[in-house]
Amino acid sequence: MHIIESGNVAAATGVKLSRVQVIAAYPITPQTPLTEKLSEFVESEQLTAQYIPVESEHSAMAVCIAASTAGTRAFTATSANGLLYMNEQLHWAVGARLPIVTCVVNRGIGAPWTVWNDQQDSMAQRDVGWIQLYASDHQQIIDSVIKAFRLAQTVSIPVMVCYDGYLLSHTYMPFDLPEQSEVDAFLPPFVPKHFLDPENPGNFNTVTLPDVRPGVDGTMRPGYIEIRHNLHQDLRAALDSYAEIDREFEQRFGRGGSPFVEQYRCDDARFVAVAVGSLSYQLRDVIDTMREDGIAIGVMGVQMYRPFPDQAVASALAGKECVIVFEKALSYGNQGPLYSDIKSTLYRMDDRPIIHNYILGLGGREIKTQQLLDALTESCARPAAIEDTPRWIGLKLQEEHHG
Amino acid sequence: MRKDIIEIRWHGRGGQGAITAAKIVANGAFACGYKGVVMAPTFGTERRGAPVFTSLKISREKIYDLSPITTPDMVVVLDATLLEEVDVVAGLKENGLVVLNAPPPASNYTFGGARVAVADVTAHGVEAGLKPGIVNSGIIGAFAKASGLVDIDTLARAIEEEFTGKKPELNARAARIAYEHTFIGE
Structure with missing residues (x-):
């Protein structure tokens, strides 16, 4: 079924269809209508999730990190200076290999203040280690959000879905609404390998020595450089994973076939x-x-x-x-x-x-x-x-x- | 650059519902087989009561250019007092159309060589049972009659869907009354 809505609503609907469990966000133009829509979905019980309002973008990502570490599907969204304020936590989320999805509604960075579109905000995050997808229309926004959750949990790397502020976020155009049952079949629940569990206490992301060392069970554990090397290798391997995910999406929904360049x-x-x-x-x-x-x-x-x-x-x-x-x-x-x-x-x-x-x-x-x-x-x-x-x-x- | 796109600019005041009106027409046009429909509100900050405009582009094919309209085929004006503040016909194509919420006759208004259509949408809204000042459903009836782009039955359905829970029948009625009382100047 096609609907005519804004790009922000396309993104929010993709998040809802992905059955996200925790949303933490701080409003910033032009992202605001996206998170407002999500809070409406939660309030009207169209989406069973915890919506956690926070006092800053840094905290929004901190909440997502905690929620994801506890084994839930987590989402946030931001723009411009909000994304920059989140930066330290962006690094943590990817270092901790958490499958968080974040929409970046692209906006220019102050100073001087601007609320309007360019892509400096997300482009400036290119070396953080997150996967970055960019959408060109509303169909790609909603489809990319759904694919992003699947990719993130497949490769244990967080994903940014970026789209142009105002030009896409506030513009209305038709797009097809995927069926919930089809999305459920495409996107299985997030089952973490490790998660915060009081029954099984463990340490997460403690101080890691420059060299390899034996763990508490006596087996050798990687040092910092090995862990970072593995992140890089896994990011390169994520290209093949995304090609496969895109193929599967195309078979199920009839859209896709050009995951990297169009x-x-x-x-x-x-x-x-x-x-x-x-x-x-x-x-x-x-x-x-x-x-x-x-x-x-x-x-x-x-x-x-x-x-x-x-x-x-x-x-x-x-x-x-x-x-x-x-x-x-x-x-x-x-x-x-x-x-x-x-x-x-x-x-x-x-x-x-x-x-x-x-x-x-x-x-x-x-x-x-x-x-x-x-x-x-x-x-x-x-x-x-x-x-x-x-x-x-x-x-x-x-x-x-x-x- | 593309000749197949019909460009319609909607002028209103912040809070008057010009964006909702344009969105309803977008839905009606899509239902009538226009695959390309793009509605882009004024980007940036909006204040209640201040002049705003929104761009609606319609085509049989997908539309790729999302930039604001500069040379409209039609302009729709929800509030005649805007004429004193805003050059609503800026860039209007030759033989373009102006749809205006104002009492007839249409000959009261001239905009160069543009065709002018008027309907007293404000009065027809009250006649339909709406609160005074609700004009964004009625103006769609005037637009339907003057433009001939999308039929009134499709638009009335689109109005009822958009206004679900907000007096859908009365809003559709306002559009139908305005449709019947739209006067097009020579």
Whole structure:
């Protein structure tokens, strides 16, 4: 059954269908309607869960860590500075290998204050060790939330489901509502290997020595570096797990088949635009226009950013002449984070595409389709050279400051 | 860029229900086979009573561009006092349509070459049994008559669904009365 609702309601409904047991959240624009909807679901007993209001995002994640350690399915959501305030606990959640799912409703970071969309908040968390999924429309939001819970408990790594603030969170569009019975069959209850249990006392995440050491039972236990190595290896292996989960989801729900990158008119393209989230869909209209003018161009949306799906990206971009990366985030003092990652993926190729980088839409600056058309047209005609300083779209700099 | 998308901008005041009205029309349009429906409210902060607008895009195909409407095919105005504060026809396409909550005749209002449709939605809401000031159901009737995009029966059903538990029949009646009393200028 299709319904027309906001992206936040799509996310909340996905959380409800996933039968989450503990929700802890602190409201922040543009995430607020998502957690309001969840509290309504709990209050009206459509969802049997504990909703724990907290005084901060740091505490929200702390509650999720406790709930997950006790063996329950836990969820929170946040945006921008709220996500940053949660940062220390984000590291703890992944180090403790807890299958928490968090929605990040992407918003620019203050100072100066902004409530509007860009993707700096979640992109700045790329090295924490969480899995990151990005949705381009409401269907992908609700489907990704359900898949995220399955992935998180399969690989014991927490997952962020990210979607654009306002552009998706507050916009209404139709999406299909999965049947509860189908979701139940796809997503079994969370059965932890270890959990807080008064009958079986144990230590969790105590001080870990630099070297390996014998445990209380006499067997050798890993040191810190082994534990961290295993996290990295498991993240790499999570790529295969997610491909399998996506296949199973597609068989059951009829949607999916592109877990890592979503390609549009890329097969015979000489040029490929790349973006994350709703921008990758907005670019489709531009691609259609350029195709009408005879330019062989396509667009690729990146749907999983961590672990980075380098093989999927490499096979999508192999043999192309130019790759044009549009980003609503920046590694300040260097270049767009996705641009760096794609460039590193292309490095191993003998016949590498040229790669361009555009920064746009920060703090909610409207991205006009015409601007995307102009940038792409220019990139397709530009002399073949890699530029490591990104170009900016739509800047309105004042002469007296930069003349 | 795409020619197949019908763009409708809704003007109201914060708290007046312009977003709900646009959402109901979105549901009605989807039920009538428009697969692409996107409704994007004004992004950011909203205050009660302040002018707000919301963008509704409708197409037979999926819509990918979520940016606000700048060149609408139609504008719907829930409150005629907005005309003194807001340029409601900004960017309106040539031969566009303005649907206005105001007493007839339509000839009282001119917006360049735009077609103008009026209905006294505020009065018809009271006539239907609603509290004075409820205009977001009635305006849908005027929109249905003037635009011809979605039939009134589908929209009345969409109104009843949206207003479940909040006088659904009276709101649908307000839309039907407004539909019958919408006057389109030449």
